[in-house]
Amino acid sequence: MKLSLTLFNDKEWFVSGMLSPDTLKYFNNQIEIAKEENIDYKSRLIGQISSSLTLRDPEDRVINKVFREILNCRYEHKGGRDLAPFVQAYIDARMSEFYVRESLSDWGVTDSNITLKNTSLWVNFQRKYEYNPAHTHPALFTFVAWTKVPFTMENENNHELARKTNQKNINGALNFIYGNGGQPTPHYVTPEEGGFVFFPSSLMHVVYPFYTSDDERISISGNFHAVPVKTDSTLKV
Numbered sequence: 001m002k003l004s005l006t007l008f009n010d011k012e013w014f015v016s017g018m019l020s021p022d023t024l025k026y027f028n029n030q031i032e033i034a035k036e037e038n039i040d041y042k043s044r045l046i047g048q049i050s051s052s053l054t055l056r057d058p059e060d061r062v063i064n065k066v067f068r069e070i071l072n073c074r075y076e077h078k079g080g081r082d083l084a085p086f087v088q089a090y091i092d093a094r095m096s097e098f099y100v101r102e103s104l105s106d107w108g109v110t111d112s113n114i115t116l117k118n119t120s121l122w123v124n125f126q127r128k129y130e131y132n133p134a135h136t137h138p139a140l141f142t143f144v145a146w147t148k149v150p151f152t153m154e155n156e157n158n159h160e161l162a163r164k165t166n167q168k169n170i171n172g173a174l175n176f177i178y179g180n181g182g183q184p185t186p187h188y189v190t191p192e193e194g195g196f197v198f199f200p201s202s203l204m205h206v207v208y209p210f211y212t213s214d215d216e217r218i219s220i221s222g223n224f225h226a227v228p229v230k231t232d233s234t235l236k237v
């Protein structure tokens with residue numbers, strides 16, 4: 001799996017990559033199951049979009065095919081850091097903070113028994129003109145993957161609202177906003193079918209509307225928390 005680390009600063013960064021065709025097919029199948037089960041998730045989210053549904057991951061592929069791949073990636077360089085050691089060190093630091101903050105030693109939990117768990121997963125169905133306002137996630141890490149992108153950025157850039165502006169690649173984009181103090185800086189990510197990003201949940205982001213398709217944009221999202229117990233869906237890191 002080819003992965004890249006985009007490093008804004010030591011606390012604000014994201015990893016990007018592509019799901020394998022098999023994993024994309026698996027999640028597309030899970031999305032069909034989610035439609036049949038129709039368990040609402042929208043009431044827990046801020047997105048001004050048509051629908052959000054609970055998504056299941058019975059094979060733990062978010063952990064096994066995405067997260068584990070990130071930690072196994074040794075050879076990608078971007079922003080002057082090795083991806084896996086940087087992400088591992090960041091995770092270790094956040095887990096240690098969690099251990100101290102929750103006073104887990106008082107409960108007999110050793111710091112080696114902390115695990116990272118994919119605690120929630122959902123699918124978003126976004127239509128023309130809909131958007132997801134600036135927000136962060138109440139977790140340690142967040143994962144987003146796109147399974148259907150019904151527009152091209154070329155068409156969006158040629159839309160009459162975008163054509164004469166001084167900034168392209170905004171419509172339909174995922175926009176990270178980073179920087180402490182001063183002027184926050186935007187970074188636009190063009191969604192691509194099968195593409196994904198993994199980032200600290202505290203990293204602010206926005207999803208902008210698209211204008212040039214009447215079809216759905218479909219994305220899946222999940223949150224990761226540190227937990228002091230080990231279950232089938234946890235990963236020791």
Ligand SMILES: [Fe+2]
Pocket residue numbers: 135136137205
């Ligand atoms: Fe989000």
